[in-house]
Amino acid sequence: MSLSGIGEGSVYGQQLEVVEASNETLLLRHSDGRVREYIDLLSAYGAVNFGHCNPEINPFRHFSSDIAACFYPPEAATFCAWIVRYLNLQDYEVLFQVGGSMAVTAALSIAQQKKAGKIAYLKGSFHGLGIDALSITNVHREYALQSALLGITDESKFLCLDYSSDVAPPPEEIAWDEVSCLIYEPVQGANGYIPVPRGWLQAIINKAKEHDVMVIADEIQSGFFRHGSLSVARQAKMNSDIYLFSKSLTNGLYPFSIVLYPTAFRRELKHSFYLAHTFQTSALGCFAMYEVSRFIDSHDIDQMCSNVELELEMFASVLRAQEIERVYVSGPTLSFEAPAGLAKPIVQRCLSKGVLVFSGGPSLNRIRVAPPVTIKLDHLRMALDVLHEALLDQLS
Numbered sequence: 001m002s003l004s005g006i007g008e009g010s011v012y013g014q015q016l017e018v019v020e021a022s023n024e025t026l027l028l029r030h031s032d033g034r035v036r037e038y039i040d041l042l043s044a045y046g047a048v049n050f051g052h053c054n055p056e057i058n059p060f061r062h063f064s065s066d067i068a069a070c071f072y073p074p075e076a077a078t079f080c081a082w083i084v085r086y087l088n089l090q091d092y093e094v095l096f097q098v099g100g101s102m103a104v105t106a107a108l109s110i111a112q113q114k115k116a117g118k119i120a121y122l123k124g125s126f127h128g129l130g131i132d133a134l135s136i137t138n139v140h141r142e143y144a145l146q147s148a149l150l151g152i153t154d155e156s157k158f159l160c161l162d163y164s165s166d167v168a169p170p171p172e173e174i175a176w177d178e179v180s181c182l183i184y185e186p187v188q189g190a191n192g193y194i195p196v197p198r199g200w201l202q203a204i205i206n207k208a209k210e211h212d213v214m215v216i217a218d219e220i221q222s223g224f225f226r227h228g229s230l231s232v233a234r235q236a237k238m239n240s241d242i243y244l245f246s247k248s249l250t251n252g253l254y255p256f257s258i259v260l261y262p263t264a265f266r267r268e269l270k271h272s273f274y275l276a277h278t279f280q281t282s283a284l285g286c287f288a289m290y291e292v293s294r295f296i297d298s299h300d301i302d303q304m305c306s307n308v309e310l311e312l313e314m315f316a317s318v319l320r321a322q323e324i325e326r327v328y329v330s331g332p333t334l335s336f337e338a339p340a341g342l343a344k345p346i347v348q349r350c351l352s353k354g355v356l357v358f359s360g361g362p363s364l365n366r367i368r369v370a371p372p373v374t375i376k377l378d379h380l381r382m383a384l385d386v387l388h389e390a391l392l393d394q395l396s
Ligand SMILES: Cc1ncc(COP(=O)(O)O)c(C=O)c1O
Pocket: 045, 099, 100, 101, 102, 104, 126, 127, 128, 129, 185, 189, 190, 218, 219, 220, 221, 222, 246
């Protein structure tokens, strides 16, 4: 076996191969050669919110170029105009990056150019695996191969804010003058799909803005309808300066990410920067992103999200009746706290019954359910029944 064993598949306790993927269905091959069908409630951590291999999101339809170093295909500009209009962000421009972590790095760097200082982030956040992104990551840090490099960053440059009601700092007591930027996920993905308390977040954002602190909404996982809207931050009127998207931006077809920032910021940068990723101008990425925008425009995504949300709400009431704690439904996404030590066995039990759910949270004890919004509802119901049985099995 030459494939690295470093990866997130370990929660399933066995190495499986993907043979085929279609909407909510995955065909996986087991080590004994057996191929089995699974209902996917992971959506690749929010990277395929519009269904696997969605035939209506076909980047190859445009395949007239691959990559031409300094030049984007026209779909790039069309997409930029679309997203700026969709989010009503006048006078913004779009920087393409490769992978979520690099979008985070770019946003932090823009902030430091404008006002040097500490980077404030929230307890429970996950912002990626670069040294900078990992420094402001609070969950699953210890699982990152890259964590060995953390000792080379200066911890005093970072400020972790806890929002738990008993210890949350009053916004006016934070030394904002020392802070360059505040980065947040409106719904914390790796933390187990935890919506950050809106009132507290809004108050923190308002205070940060009063002190000229740049506010960065990391919607790399929460964006593109994982929680029922393209941008949770925009929908909830969390007045941020920079917005980051990735994952379902291309429906998982290419690891593009975007940094949306006010055009004025670029004019204020101290140098003229030009170094870029080799793959930043990927035509395939641009075609995929453009196709996603067309899919969104030509479907009633709000209705799709509501249909899934309704099923999840019904399931959530069952869980709450069984005194399962911290059950959250945020758009077409559900999460709950598994009783201590039971998340992994529940995930593995579901796997044995043909359903893929995943764990999350600081001690990996939350169950996360994030189906594609295109999932067939009878499949969703079947999969939730399996999850319920797996939970009852473990509770008994
Ligand atoms: C909120 C958030 N930010 C950043 C990242 C990093 O993205 P990538 O893994 O593409 O570097 C992730 C990845 O899950 C994420 O969930």
